[in-house]
Amino acid sequence: MTIDARNIGFRYGEQPVLKEVSFTLTAGRFHALLGPNGAGKSTLFGLLTRLLALQQGDLLLAGRSLKQHPAEAMRQLGVVFQQNALDLDLTVRQNLHYHAALHGLSRRTARARSQRELERFGLLERADDAVRQLNGGHRRRVEIARALLHQPSILLLDEATAGLDIASRNALNSHVRDLCAQDGLTVLWATHLIEEVRNDDRVLILHRGQLLADGDGHRLCAEQGSGDLATTFHTLTGAG
Numbered sequence: 011m012t013i014d015a016r017n018i019g020f021r022y023g024e025q026p027v028l029k030e031v032s033f034t035l036t037a038g039r040f041h042a043l044l045g046p047n048g049a050g051k052s053t054l055f056g057l058l059t060r061l062l063a064l065q066q067g068d069l070l071l072a073g074r075s076l077k078q079h080p081a082e083a084m085r086q087l088g089v090v091f092q093q094n095a096l097d098l099d100l101t102v103r104q105n106l107h108y109h110a111a112l113h114g115l116s117r118r119t120a121r122a123r124s125q126r127e128l129e130r131f132g133l134l135e136r137a138d139d140a141v142r143q144l145n146g147g148h149r150r151r152v153e154i155a156r157a158l159l160h161q162p163s164i165l166l167l168d169e170a171t172a173g174l175d176i177a178s179r180n181a182l183n184s185h186v187r188d189l190c191a192q193d194g195l196t197v198l199w200a201t202h203l204i205e206e207v208r209n210d211d212r213v214l215i216l217h218r219g220q221l222l223a224d225g226d227g228h229r230l231c232a233e234q235g236s237g238d239l240a241t242t243f244h245t246l247t248g249a250g
């Protein structure tokens with residue numbers, strides 16, 4: 011279950027923001043989509059989630075074309091957006107149930123799956139607290155739990171650690187990697203922070219709308235003749 015991007019192009023007005031972007035993710039693996047601010051990551055996520063309409067090329071989610079079978083394709087996808095999308099006045103559990111209902115899950119299924127995710131994310135004790143009472147790291151965990159309720163095969167996260175302190179960032183990053191290993195989820199983790207990426211990740215580097223590199227981190231480093239990803243990223247993009 012993977013994402014297949016075929017020759018994606020996108021413009022805001024006259025400004026090209028994505029240029030002939032093509033890649034096929036590896037099923038069940040953690041992928042880092044790395045790019046400086048303005049590289050086009052959020053635009054790509056907008057296309058994947060249908061917030062933006064495709065202008066050129068096609069996106070296949072688990073083999074289903076977003077153009078031809080949008081509903082089936084979208085069912086494969088769990089998404090955590092850059093902006094917090096929880097209702098702060100509802101409890102953690104209510105947020106999960108509400109989202110499950112949006113996906114057409116029965117109450118019984120919603121209760122069972124919410125309970126499972128609350129346990130997995132270490133949130134059971136906070137289940138009946140309003141989200142407003144949670145810190146940023148816990149809120150992010152609720153968002154990821156919510157994104158998994160309809161059991162997608164692909165999970166997208168756009169700058170999921172924005173606004174978190176270093177310890178919470180590392181914890182969240184590790185947690186998503188664990189999910190990937192446990193559930194065989196295909197993960198696309200967009201970030202501009204090189205420290206969230208590991209050498210054995212598959213790394214896609216986006217810069218000014220172009221995919222400059224796509225491969226295992228250690229291979230990209232070897233190709234650039236550098237010892238670490240930060241230097242490789244800097245060499246390729248001129249960014250820090």
Ligand SMILES: Nc1ncnc2c1ncn2[C@@H]1O[C@H](COP(=O)(O)OP(=O)(O)OP(=O)(O)O)[C@@H](O)[C@H]1O
Pocket residue numbers: 022027045046047048049050051052053054169202
């Ligand atoms: N609605 C819009 N209208 C016009 N230009 C836009 C719009 N949204 C984004 N852009 C421009 O498109 C380019 C890509 O932006 P995008 O948000 O996709 O990049 P990004 O890699 O996600 O960066 P960031 O992490 O800062 O969000 C930028 O030059 C940005 O200014």
